[in-house]
Amino acid sequence: MKKLIIIALAAIGIAACSNQPKVMENETIHNIMTRVSVRNFTGEKISEAQLDTLLRAAMAAPSAINKQPWAFIVVTDETKIAALGEALPFSRCSNHPAVAIIPCGDLSKAIPGEMGAFWINDVSAATENLLLAAHAMGLGAVWTGLHPDMNRAKMVQDMLGLPEHIIPLCIVPVGVPAEQPEIKDKFVPENIHYNAW
Numbered sequence: 001m002k003k004l005i006i007i008a009l010a011a012i013g014i015a016a017c018s019n020q021p022k023v024m025e026n027e028t029i030h031n032i033m034t035r036v037s038v039r040n041f042t043g044e045k046i047s048e049a050q051l052d053t054l055l056r057a058a059m060a061a062p063s064a065i066n067k068q069p070w071a072f073i074v075v076t077d078e079t080k081i082a083a084l085g086e087a088l089p090f091s092r093c094s095n096h097p098a099v100a101i102i103p104c105g106d107l108s109k110a111i112p113g114e115m116g117a118f119w120i121n122d123v124s125a126a127t128e129n130l131l132l133a134a135h136a137m138g139l140g141a142v143w144t145g146l147h148p149d150m151n152r153a154k155m156v157q158d159m160l161g162l163p164e165h166i167i168p169l170c171i172v173p174v175g176v177p178a179e180q181p182e183i184k185d186k187f188v189p190e191n192i193h194y195n196a197w
């Protein structure tokens with residue numbers, strides 16, 4: 001009986017070990033793995049250097065044929081942030097962010113023709129960079145979607161006076177976190193297919 005228990009415990013130990021993550025640990029990987037959406041903020045301001053870093057990180061993103069077909073609307077005016085929150089409650093702009101950044105596609109810089117829609121990928125990459133940079137600086141942020149919901153995008157275009165060729169992809173409220181949401185483990189090995197489906 002004692003032998004059986006020892007064998008069972010050893011088997012459990014081996015199974016647990018084989019499930020151990022094989023993640024290469026460094027600061028950048030840790031930052032990616034621990035980012036979460038933050039939707040509540042303290043209302044504290046962020047510094048000019050922090051804002052500049054966020055925008056530089058966003059513009060460091062890759063883009064198809066390096067077109068960089070983007071523009072970033074930075075809303076610091078408290079009245080305008082509150083108006084965005086009221087009109088678009090899903091945007092979390094009523095929850096006291098320091099700033100709302102709106103990554104947009106600039107269609108005048110996009111690839112001409114059918115490939116033009118690559119702007120969505122490009123601005124998405126910029127947005128993820130922005131989220132990761134915010135997290136790396138101890139700030140909180142959340143991607144809140146506009147495009148392809150035409151009603152949402154149009155509302156923001158009208159509120160902020162965007163020309164027709166500037167399409168807002170999302171609103172990213174950024175600020176000092178007033179909450180620490182739990183990190184989600186989203187790793188699903190079944191999502192991976194080697195060499196073919």
Ligand SMILES: Cc1cc2nc3c(=O)[nH]c(=O)nc-3n(C[C@H](O)[C@H](O)[C@H](O)COP(=O)(O)O)c2cc1C
Nearest residue numbers: 035036037038039090091092142143144145181184
């Ligand atoms: C395209 C897109 C649209 C999203 N829209 C919203 C939104 O309108 N409001 C919101 O609170 N979060 C929004 N989110 C954030 C997601 O809910 C969040 O990323 C998801 O629940 C996973 O949580 P995590 O970011 O903490 O890992 C959006 C995320 C993406 C990528």
